Amino acid sequence: MVRWEPGAGGRLREAAMELYVERGFEQTTVAEIAQRAGVTARTFFRHFADKREVLFAGSDDLLAALTRAVAEAPAEASPMTVVAAVLDVAGGLLGQDHERTRQRQSIIEAHPELQERELIKLARMSAGVAEGLRERGVPAPEAALAAEAGLAVLRVAFGGWVSASDPGDLRVAMRETLAALRKVTAS
Amino acid sequence: MVRWEPGAGGRLREAAMELYVERGFEQTTVAEIAQRAGVTARTFFRHFADKREVLFAGSDDLLAALTRAVAEAPAEASPMTVVAAVLDVAGGLLGQDHERTRQRQSIIEAHPELQERELIKLARMSAGVAEGLRERGVPAPEAALAAEAGLAVLRVAFGGWVSASDPGDLRVAMRETLAALRKVTAS
Missing domain, CATH: 1.10.10.60 (Homeodomain-like)
Known part of the structure; x- marks a missing residue:
């Protein structure tokens, strides 16, 4: 038994x-x-x-939480407003334990085969969000772009947060980085 | 000998x-x-x-061409204007042989270990472009965001182009996708 x-x-x-x-x-x-x-x-x-x-044990739960955030966003929300809600959920989940997350990240960064695994998990998050956006009626290229833009924000915000000595709230970093992306792409 | x-x-x-x-x-x-x-x-x-x-033999040459495009952009160009120039170079190089590229892509998509390798090569492109932008005096978070936004455009434009039956010029697809990113992030 x-x-x-x-x-x-x-x-x-x-x-x-x-x-x-x-x-x-x-x-x-x-x-x-x-x-x-x-x-x-x-x-x-x-x-x-x-x-x-x-090292990637939480990623299925994270993906499920992100796709749920896409489905639960208000019907009238624009694709980027949905992505902002997704980033808020991601920031809440990824930003819970800075010291542990920092340790994990330094292990991943030291090993190319772990970086590769991390990148494929992130690509799956982006694909999952894009799929959720398409299910909301967003046309495919726009859905993919909004999801990839969200991934860009996540990568930059998370990278800054995880290496910071005084990290603050990752959700706030996500919001500020999204605002910065809007500014940089508009220029 | x-x-x-x-x-x-x-x-x-x-x-x-x-x-x-x-x-x-x-x-x-x-x-x-x-x-x-x-x-x-x-x-x-x-x-x-x-x-x-x-399968990734050209990626060092591609990275070198992209970082050269960053360095050679006019001094007054905004980060996203530099990224647009980078995407034009990437479109020219990646868009040369549609049939061969489509074959290569279908092999990569069928094998997770090849997808991982592809993703890490793309992440290095983004890191190289971000580094080039920092060398032009662009602040680090903005440089990373512009480079990641460029990668988002590249992934979406290339993905559409490579799977199209009548693909057209990849550089045009890059330009249209960049315009679409600007629109989706502004909404």
């Missing part, structure tokens, strides 16, 4: 981050992560495909 | 594309690519790190 470990996913994420910070991502094995979390390697693989995926 | 093969890089690219289209990317080995190009596997590895890189 397979015994399900309650909270094992969260413990594995904690353990993985600790080990990646202590020893480095490459030097850490799945067996070590599982041991520190007090579970078997088999349990690890019930939760994550590989040791890269542990 | 190592004999340098003149034009071997180009022949390897041709051979790789032919084999990827005929047999599929996964089913093709480096040895087969080298054989079809009439060179040794050793020669392959003098030109490319692996069989993924063959």
Whole structure:
């Protein structure tokens, strides 16, 4: 009988981050992560495909929250107003724990294969938002552009926030960066 | 004595594309690519790190051309005017051979590891353009935003162009998509 470990996913994420910070991502094995979390390697693989995926565990939830924000925006909202609502949700979720997020980001930036995984997750967010906009009746090119513009804002705002020593609220940074994008594209 | 093969890089690219289209990317080995190009596997590895890189052989030249376009734009040009010049150069280079580009794109889209490689190359283009803008005195957040906005235009314009049955000039698509971005962000 397979015994399900309650909270094992969260413990594995904690353990993985600790080990990646202590020893480095490459030097850490799945067996070590599982041991520190007090579970078997088999349990690890019930939760994550590989040791890269542990770092991206929240991305499905994030994508679901963003597409929900698209669907729930007022019917009369323009595409960029919908994107602004999406960025507000993204800022709330991504901006919860600056120190942990900063650690995660420095691990990702040190490894091209993690950067690639991060970029494909972000591209999926953009595609998900564009799809949601099309479902609201926004024509395809405009939907893709609004979603990509949102991704541009997210990348710049998040990049500034995660590397800041006194980071503030990521949602505010998102709003300010969106205003800056409007200004720069209008010039 | 190592004999340098003149034009071997180009022949390897041709051979790789032919084999990827005929047999599929996964089913093709480096040895087969080298054989079809009439060179040794050793020669392959003098030109490319692996069989993924063959598909991205032009990306260093493209990045160099884009950063040159940033440097050569008139001193008084606004960041988005510089980005428009960059997109024109990108459209000229990427839009040369629609059929070949379409084949390459369909191989990339079928393989997540190739999509990841493509995304990281595009992220480097954006980072290179942002760096060039900073060297022109554009403040860092504005430089990053203008470059990311340019990447958004490139992705949407290229995506439409590459999948079109009657594609037209990619530079025109870039200009129209940039105008559409200005409109969508202003709304």
